[in-house]
Amino acid sequence: MPLTILSGSNLRELLHSLTRDEIRTLQRNLSEALREYSTGAQDKGCSATYQPQRTAITRQNGCTTLFMPATTGQTLGIKMISLQDGGVAGCQVEKSGYDGNESDSGSRRRASNRNSVASLSSEMSDLSVGSSQDDGGSVSPTVTTGSGGNSSTDSSTLLSGCVNQQPVIANVSKTLGAWPGAGTRDTSPRGSVTLLDGESLPFALINAHELTAFRTALASLMIFNKRKKVRTLLVFGAGTQAYWHIRLAMTLRGDEIRRVYIVNRSFDRAAKLLRDIYLPENSDWRGDVKFSAVSSDFGDFDRILKEHVRKADAIFCCTPSSTPLFPAEFLTSREGRQKGRLIVAVGSYKSHMTELHPDILRDEVDIQPPHRHFHKHTRRSGVIIVDSLDAAIKEAGEIVQAGVKPNQLVELGELLMVRHATLNEDGQSEEKSLVDWFEKGNVIYKSVGLGLMDLVTGGDLVQLARARNLGTTVEDF
Known part of the structure; x- marks a missing residue:
């Protein structure tokens, strides 16, 4: 299995070369993943109920490192990023936002989302967006x-x-x-994103610094x-x-x-x-x-x-x-x-x-x-x-x-x-x-x-990089 490595400079070159249509395609793919994330159905690989929990550790020097695993059902990935933020040394494992066991937590989470959207739709039915003055000639x-x-x-x-x-x-x-x-x-945090295929073999290693900012803006x-x-x-x-x-x-x-x-x-x-x-x-x-x-x-x-x-x-x-x-x-x-x-x-x-x-x-x-x-x-x-x-x-x-x-x-x-x-x-x-x-x-x-954002967008960028002959390829990794 070849491994594609995208350094910070490789990724910058790739991102700066993207066309509007390519950016829109990346955005559509990320949109579909986020939609699956919120469905709550485990048969959808990107579902939130199917995502591994993330963990953070803070070392004695005050540097916090976040471990963000994710899966789409076909691929796996983990993002590891660190930032010197002066935190207190220790380890923290992500826990559910609700009490109860995992399946109960998932059902409550989905119910909460449905109720939120239902309430929003009800409130929006009589939404009145007020008129406002034109700001086109903004003067300072x-x-x-x-x-x-x-x-x-x-x-x-x-x-x-x-x-x-x-x-x-x-x-x-x-x-x-x-x-x-x-x-x-x-x-901005520093680190890397490792991507694995369906057989858990690594196929890409990406510098996370630029990827984090890009996929966040994309969403x-x-x-x-x-x-x-x-x-x-x-x-x-x-x-x-x-x-x-x-x-x-x-x-x-x-x-x-x-x-x-x-x-x-x-x-x-x-x-x-x-x-x-x-x-x-x-x-x-x-x-x-x-x-x-x-x-x-x-x-x-x-x-x-x-x-x-x-x-x-x-x-x-x-x-x-x-x-x-x-x-x-x-x-x-x-x-x-x-x-x-x-x-x-x-x-x-x-x-x-x-x-x-x-x-x-x-x-x-x-x-x-x-x-x-x-x-x-x-x-x-x-x-x-x-x-x-x-x-x-x-x-x-x-x-x-x-x-x-x-x-x-x-x-x-x-x-x-x-x-x-x-x-x-x-x-x-x-x-x-x-x-x-x-x-x-x-x-x-x-x-x-979300680690899912890095996994989905990172995977798409690796394909584009290979098509452009960008990055370093390690054969038979």
Whole structure:
């Protein structure tokens, strides 16, 4: 059995060469796997009830390593990733999110998902997506002084390619902004993914650093693809996750996007990402979209942050933050709910971490009767979308800290399953209210990651790599 090895550089070369059609194919395959994951039927190889439990260990040096096994029924795989996060030494085995034996847990889990979707469909039947003002001409002030001091502003539009309102003119890197050099702060996990065939023989070994970010963005953009309005994007973070959310969004729907705002606490990393986005070789996917970035050390940061959040049609949070990235009232106030947004949080991965203020989630699941004075605001859906119900209620800091209950969570695969089941003969969904919410309502998606994602997408990428003669092949491994 030959073994294909994809190093970090091999994988980057492959991912950068993908066409829009190839990305869509990868996304469809991952979508099908997530749909099977949520069915609860063990005859489906990707079902959650068929997935092995994962384990984490923290060594004495504070480095946490996560072991994530997965199976599709035909192939097996395990992802091992490590991150220096200062944890307490010890070992923890994943446990079910519910009490009871394994089969009882699975049935309760499926029942919870069904109840969540049923409740969502009921609430969405009278969903009213309020009208909102057009954000197409998003205007930001030009600051005439440097960061950190008093500033004077006017209403002119930001220059393309600027950080903290100033042009980026430093040396251009060769890393495309997603892979910081030695000595820079990079919180993306490192490790590998091993893939085995039906006879348990290894056929691939993949560097996990780039794969993790790519497959996470691939899943996030399943919802993004369905949104009606994506003119203005706001991205928190300037690392690998942020890069791939931006690049895939631009590749899939770049002709509809007008502005991309990047917010990062480090000026240097924000500038680095923005410089690299404007490299000539990125013009094909960058197009004519205007990019700008701001860091938290800028003197007028709070006001600009509020403007960016309010203007955004989609918000991607890609940081390992332990504190909320912006105040809840930016989205929960009457002004904040005047239009629906897609809000994606993928950066935090432990229960004490949170990118979104818990009040944002509490507000979304708090169903209230319509109020005649608030007819222009976006109705609450009553649910938060997650990639895995079991993992989210234990690991997602936003979910844990907000006290969101399992019946207020809906798996992404569950929504895909409902949509698949309700398609009529013309291929149109009969759940119009649900579709309206998905396309125009307020949608919050929290992802903590699944080994299944790495297994499915990694397997597809290995096939593409072999077709392109990329990577190293070890015969008769």
